[in-house]
Amino acid sequence: MPKPSKALETFPNPAPGRDYAIHMRIPEFTCLCPKTGQPDFATLLLDYVPDRLCVELKSLKLYIWSFRDEGRFHEAVTNEILDHLTTATAPRFMRLTAKFYVRGGIFTTVVAEHRKRGWKPQPAVELGQQETQSSIHTGEAT
Numbered sequence: 312m313p314k315p316s317k318a319l320e321t322f323p324n325p326a327p328g329r330d331y332a333i334h335m336r337i338p339e340f341t342c343l344c345p346k347t348g349q350p351d352f353a354t355l356l357l358d359y360v361p362d363r364l365c366v367e368l369k370s371l372k373l374y375i376w377s378f379r380d381e382g383r384f385h386e387a388v389t390n391e392i393l394d395h396l397t398t399a400t401a402p403r404f405m406r407l408t409a410k411f412y413v414r415g416g417i418f419t420t421v422v423a424e425h426r427k428r429g430w431k432p433q434p435a436v437e438l439g440q441q442e443t444q445s446s447i448h449t450g451e452a453t
Contacts (some may be wrong), residue, residue, distance in 0.1 A: 333359050406423070
């Protein structure tokens with residue numbers, strides 16, 4: 312059975328000559344409140360433009376799982392995860408959004424970003440909205 316791990320594995324970017332975005336939704340993040348020891352739950356949204364390396368998904372899953380029994384403030388854990396991911400992958404751009412569920416009547420969202428020195432995104436190209444088809448419906452707009 313797999314065990315939680317702080318090791319992040321990577322693989323070579325298959326298209327290093329192109330800027331493209333990778334979006335991941337990680338709905339099962341948990342850590343402990345450092346004050347009360349009670350569990351905190353969050354959905355993490357990871358968006359990045361890879362440079363030479365991409366993060367491998369199974370290692371990311373086990374890495375995220377490794378925080379389950381650790382006490383962390385929301386702001387600290389969001390920045391810690393971003394630091395570890397940027398150290399492992401050295402992306403052109405990375406944004407981690409942590410949407411924590413209600414605690415004491417307060418929802419908390421923490422957004423942390425990293426930009427590679429000198430990197431500037433290409434201008435966005437606006438195309439007409441295309442209807443997407445999927446066999447999975449999450450109830451959320453993509």
